[in-house]
Amino acid sequence: MFLLPSLVSTLTVLLLLSTLLLAATEDYYNLLGLSKTASDREIKRAYRTLSKKYHPDKNPNNSSAHAKFVEVAEAYEALSDSNLRKIYDQYGHEGLKQHQQGQRGGGGHHDPFDLFSRFFGGGGHFGHGGGQRRGPDMEVRMQLPLKDFYNGRETEFTVEKQQICEDCEGSGSADGVVETCQKCGGRGAVIQKHMLAPGIFQQVQMQCDGCGGKGKSIKHACPVCGGARVVRRPVTLTAVIEKGMPKGTRLRFENEADESPDYVAGDMVLTLQEQEPKLGEEESAKTDGTFFRRKDNDLWWKEVLSLREAWMGGWTRNLTHLDGHVVRLSRERGQVVQPGQVDTVKGEGMPIYHEGHLHEHHDGDEFGKLYVEYMVVLPDQMEKPMEKDFWALWEKWRLKKGIDLGKDSGRPSAAPHDEL
Numbered sequence: 083m084f085l086l087p088s089l090v091s092t093l094t095v096l097l098l099l100s101t102l103l104l105a106a107t108e109d110y111y112n113l114l115g116l117s118k119t120a121s122d123r124e125i126k127r128a129y130r131t132l133s134k135k136y137h138p139d140k141n142p143n144n145s146s147a148h149a150k151f152v153e154v155a156e157a158y159e160a161l162s163d164s165n166l167r168k169i170y171d172q173y174g175h176e177g178l179k180q181h182q183q184g185q186r187g188g189g190g191h192h193d194p195f196d197l198f199s200r201f202f203g204g205g206g207h208f209g210h211g212g213g214q215r216r217g218p219d220m221e222v223r224m225q226l227p228l229k230d231f232y233n234g235r236e237t238e239f240t241v242e243k244q245q246i247c248e249d250c251e252g253s254g255s256a257d258g259v260v261e262t263c264q265k266c267g268g269r270g271a272v273i274q275k276h277m278l279a280p281g282i283f284q285q286v287q288m289q290c291d292g293c294g295g296k297g298k299s300i301k302h303a304c305p306v307c308g309g310a311r312v313v314r315r316p317v318t319l320t321a322v323i324e325k326g327m328p329k330g331t332r333l334r335f336e337n338e339a340d341e342s343p344d345y346v347a348g349d350m351v352l353t354l355q356e357q358e359p360k361l362g363e364e365e366s367a368k369t370d371g372t373f374f375r376r377k378d379n380d381l382w383w384k385e386v387l388s389l390r391e392a393w394m395g396g397w398t399r400n401l402t403h404l405d406g407h408v409v410r411l412s413r414e415r416g417q418v419v420q421p422g423q424v425d426t427v428k429g430e431g432m433p434i435y436h437e438g439h440l441h442e443h444h445d446g447d448e449f450g451k452l453y454v455e456y457m458v459v460l461p462d463q464m465e466k467p468m469e470k471d472f473w474a475l476w477e478k479w480r481l482k483k484g485i486d487l488g489k490d491s492g493r494p495s496a497a498p499h500d501e502l
């Protein structure tokens with residue numbers, strides 16, 4: 083009899099503990115980032131996103147991610163069943179737990195990996211190197227203006243891909259009932275006898291026409307996928323373009339290729355291509371980006387000078403760079419620029435991208451070089467008096483200062499050339 087008080091207090095402690103544990107369970111709607119009025123579709127979407135994010139294969143050695151993965155599966159199982167959802171809405175976690183214990187005599191959840199495989203195929207794992215079948219990778223290309231390679235950018239893109247049908251969770255059945263095909267006994271193939279000649283038979287294995295080779299039959303096909311178990315739908319992913327990434331960079335999105343209940347999805351590989359610059363688009367209003375050309379870490383620019391500028395100097399140019407900052411080019415009066423001459427401007431090329439050093443601190447970014455190539459244009463026409471003046475000037479100065487270019491360059495001189 084005198085044991086009773088201690089038993090009672092143990093019970094109290096246990097009860098307290100279980101309330102604490104319950105209190106620690108996050109609200110299912112919060113966990114999935116949904117409001118109480120979320121639709122079935124929204125619940126499925128949230129499950130798809132979060133279960134992938136917290137999957138233990140993507141978070142190795144992270145027990146808190148693993149716990150989240152299990153919780154997200156629990157939340158989905160509760161909220162995707164209209165009956166359980168009603169109970170949860172009304173009585174919360176505890177009510178739901180009691181109900182489940184009543185139902186299954188002891189409760190216990192489904193395997194969260196099973197649920198995951200219904201949404202993503204495979205055995206519930208991403209199966210890199212495992213024994214699981216893996217679907218093909220998917221190639222996608224994205225065209226980006228040079229400006230985006232210079233500045234870096236986070237951009238969303240949408241592609242259509244095959245996804246496991248959310249409505250039937252990859253079963254192909256409206257009511258979840260999938261039966262083994264009667265005709266082939268689930269083998270997907272039947273043996274047929276062909277008579278080649280009287281008394282001579284050939285046995286041929288044929289795809290079962292009762293189930294189309296699947297080995298399973300569905301009475302009520304899912305109205306969304308028509309029993310195909312998969313649908314083609316657009317998905318939106320986010321690509322992070324780092325400053326200075328080379329063109330042709332391949333960004334890998336793990337397990338984002340076509341899905342199927344029969345295999346683990348391969349990777350989607352996004353190739354970054356440089357877009358041909360288009361003249362006269364709004365972009366050129368802000369920067370001179372249309373006219374820059376990239377070569378690895380360097381940029382090239384062509385600058386046009388008039389004959390007067392090239393020869394006499396005394397000019398400035400303001401280039402608006404790809405991020406809007408201004409690079410000033412100039413020559414003092416009397417500084418000559420030869421046609422085709424190339425200036426090198428250090429630190430005005432592309433940012434230098436260090437793969438895998440994303441979050442490391444540099445003392446400011448490093449940049450390649452900017453090469454400025456000069457072109458000189460001569461005037462096409464001259465007015466008569468102007469022509470006369472210039473002619474007279476040339477005549478005056480060439481006799482005094484002219485150098486024989488032919489002799490100067492070591493060529494056998496036929497007719498003399500001169501510099502002036």
Ligand SMILES: *[C@@H]1O[C@H](CO)[C@@H](O)[C@H](O)[C@H]1NC(C)=O
Nearest residue numbers: 138139140141142143144145
């Ligand atoms: C995870 O932990 C195991 C054992 O503690 C270790 O061998 C393994 O390298 C770890 N993996 C990662 C990705 O940290």
Ligand SMILES: *[C@@H]1O[C@H](CO)[C@@H](O)[C@H](O)[C@H]1NC(C)=O
Nearest residue numbers: 135136141144145146147150
């Ligand atoms: C473990 O996973 C959680 C949830 O995704 C994340 O917030 C946390 O940063 C991860 N911890 C480590 C050490 O990666």
Ligand SMILES: *[C@@H]1O[C@H](CO)[C@@H](O)[C@H](O)[C@H]1NC(C)=O
Nearest residue numbers: 397398399400401408410411
């Ligand atoms: C270039 O910019 C400088 C400083 O902003 C300004 O003084 C100069 O006039 C500009 N030159 C030209 C050619 O626009």
Ligand SMILES: [Zn+2]
Nearest residue numbers: 263266290293
């Ligand atoms: Zn069959």
Ligand SMILES: [Zn+2]
Nearest residue numbers: 247250304307
């Ligand atoms: Zn379906």
